[in-house]
Amino acid sequence: xxxxxxxxxxxxxxxxxxxxxxxxxxxxxxxxxxxxxxxxxxxxxxxxxxxxxxxxxxxxxxxxxxxxxxxxxxxxxxxxxxxxxxxxxxxxxxxxxxxxxxxxxxxxxxxxxxxxxxxxxxxxxxxxxxxxxxxxxxxxxxxxxxxxxxxxxxxxxxxxxxxxxxxxxxxxxxxxxxxxxxxxxxxxxxxxxxxxxxxxxxxxxx
Amino acid sequence: xxxxxxxxxxxxxxxxxxxxxxxxxxxxxxxxxxxxxxxxxxxxxxxxxxxxxxxxxxxxxxxxxxxxxxxxxxxxxxxxxxxxxxxxxxxxxxxxxxxxxxxxxxxxxxxxxxxxxxxxxxxxxxxxxxxxxxxxxxxxxxxxxxxxxxxxxxxxxxxxxxxxxxxxxxxxxxxxxxxxxxxxxxxxxxxxxxxxxxxxxxxxxxxxxxxxxxxxxxxxxxxx
Numbered sequence: 001x002x003x004x005x006x007x008x009x010x011x012x013x014x015x016x017x018x019x020x021x022x023x024x025x026x027x028x029x030x031x032x033x034x035x036x037x038x039x040x041x042x043x044x045x046x047x048x049x050x051x052x053x054x055x056x057x058x059x060x061x062x063x064x065x066x067x068x069x070x071x072x073x074x075x076x077x078x079x080x081x082x083x084x085x086x087x088x089x090x091x092x093x094x095x096x097x098x099x100x101x102x103x104x105x106x107x108x109x110x111x112x113x114x115x116x117x118x119x120x121x122x123x124x125x126x127x128x129x130x131x132x133x134x135x136x137x138x139x140x141x142x143x144x145x146x147x148x149x150x151x152x153x154x155x156x157x158x159x160x161x162x163x164x165x166x167x168x169x170x171x172x173x174x175x176x177x178x179x180x181x182x183x184x185x186x187x188x189x190x191x192x193x194x195x196x197x198x199x200x201x202x203x204x205x206x
Numbered sequence: 207x208x209x210x211x212x213x214x215x216x217x218x219x220x221x222x223x224x225x226x227x228x229x230x231x232x233x234x235x236x237x238x239x240x241x242x243x244x245x246x247x248x249x250x251x252x253x254x255x256x257x258x259x260x261x262x263x264x265x266x267x268x269x270x271x272x273x274x275x276x277x278x279x280x281x282x283x284x285x286x287x288x289x290x291x292x293x294x295x296x297x298x299x300x301x302x303x304x305x306x307x308x309x310x311x312x313x314x315x316x317x318x319x320x321x322x323x324x325x326x327x328x329x330x331x332x333x334x335x336x337x338x339x340x341x342x343x344x345x346x347x348x349x350x351x352x353x354x355x356x357x358x359x360x361x362x363x364x365x366x367x368x369x370x371x372x373x374x375x376x377x378x379x380x381x382x383x384x385x386x387x388x389x390x391x392x393x394x395x396x397x398x399x400x401x402x403x404x405x406x407x408x409x410x411x412x413x414x415x416x417x418x419x420x421x422x423x424x425x426x427x428x429x430x
Binding site: 018020021023026028035036037040044048049053089090092093113124126128129133135136137138140141142159163166169195 | 210211213214215216217219220221222223224225226227228230231232233235236237238239240242243245247249252256259267268271272273274277280281284289290294295298299300301302303306308310311312313314315316317318319322323325326327328329330331332333359360361362364376380382397399404407408411414415416417418419420421422423
């Protein structure tokens with residue numbers, strides 16, 4: 001009986017946030033002692049994805065594509081080459097980027113049913129929804145139901161193109177430019193573009 | 207059969223958890239940084255992590271949050287490869303449970319930091335510039351093979367036995383991995399973008415004219 005109790009207690013403890021936090025601290029601490037990580041690595045990595053590789057890159061690309069049709073053409077043809085024009089570097093989880101465009105009547109949705117493939121150079125790290133097994137299970141079979149969970153309703157006649165990433169390519173969506181934004185600066189336009197919209201799970205709105 | 211290989215198309219799951227944050231607990235960011243350090247210094251790569259995720263009890267796979275699964279996988283891998291011992295991990299964990307505000311040891315190798323950041327920009331392109339003769343061409347009708355179940359695959363289960371059309375033949379060859387057991391993707395080979403009508407994948411869904419694209423390694427395809 002007391003063994004059972006101890007076991008339950010142990011099990012419960014091992015499934016708490018306190019335990020996960022301690023276990024993670026233990027890992028970093030062992031890495032430090034063994035010289036496998038630097039004293040500043042964790043802070044630098046977190047900072048990198050807050051300021052250097054994040055959805056602000058993708059939003060900048062979308063704003064440029066909305067305002068410069070020639071750039072958009074080059075982006076759709078060879079995304080890795082086109083983003084370099086903006087001084088942006090590609091890299092991990094984005095060595096082979098493919099950009100697709102939402103137009104009236106055709107809406108693109110990106111997923112990764114096997115894991116969490118995501119275009120890091122343009123969007124940083126994937127949010128929780130993208131990794132949710134429920135999202136991954138449902139989006140391929142019932143994309144409209146999933147879009148409705150995100151508060152998105154498409155026009156009745158719209159067709160959906162779903163991109164399930166499982167090999168080398170990482171997909172990125174140019175959302176439709178919202179009406180009433182003629183003459184807006186790229187900076188102002190970029191602020192309309194959410195992470196979700198750049199994977200087809202949201203719309204850009206003004 | 208592994209549920210993790212067959213997620214796409216499962217019904218009756220209820221609403222998606224639309225959580226837009228990347229990390230929901232501070233430890234997740236710290237864990238992620240340790241993971242990228244492992245990636246950037248060659249301790250492991252994505253396939254190692256995916257093998258562990260796919261070997262989980264499927265009910266646990268659904269039950270545990272993303273980074274909780276990573277934590278378990280990372281600890282298991284590091285112990286099995288002797289980077290750390292279970293004993294020292296347990297002792298350190300106990301220490302931080304008892305001293306949650308204790309600082310990290312003032313030790314480490316700061317050369318690692320720049321190496322990891324540079325790795326984010328260089329990446330690890332699976333492209334291989336080797337001569338290949340792709341079996342299929344654009345417009346060919348192909349059937350996805352029902353590959354034998356293995357430890358690790360990049361073939362979504364719902365595509366097995368389904369018929370699609372080659373949309374793109376990617377230039378050159380791609381190597382998925384050469385250090386984990388897979389169903390034939392440990393050699394560099396052509397990859398094809400294949401287009402499927404979703405009604406051909408599930409004949410009981412409303413016909414809206416939707417299509418689904420997937421990048422298929424050549425070994426997964428046969429002529430239809």
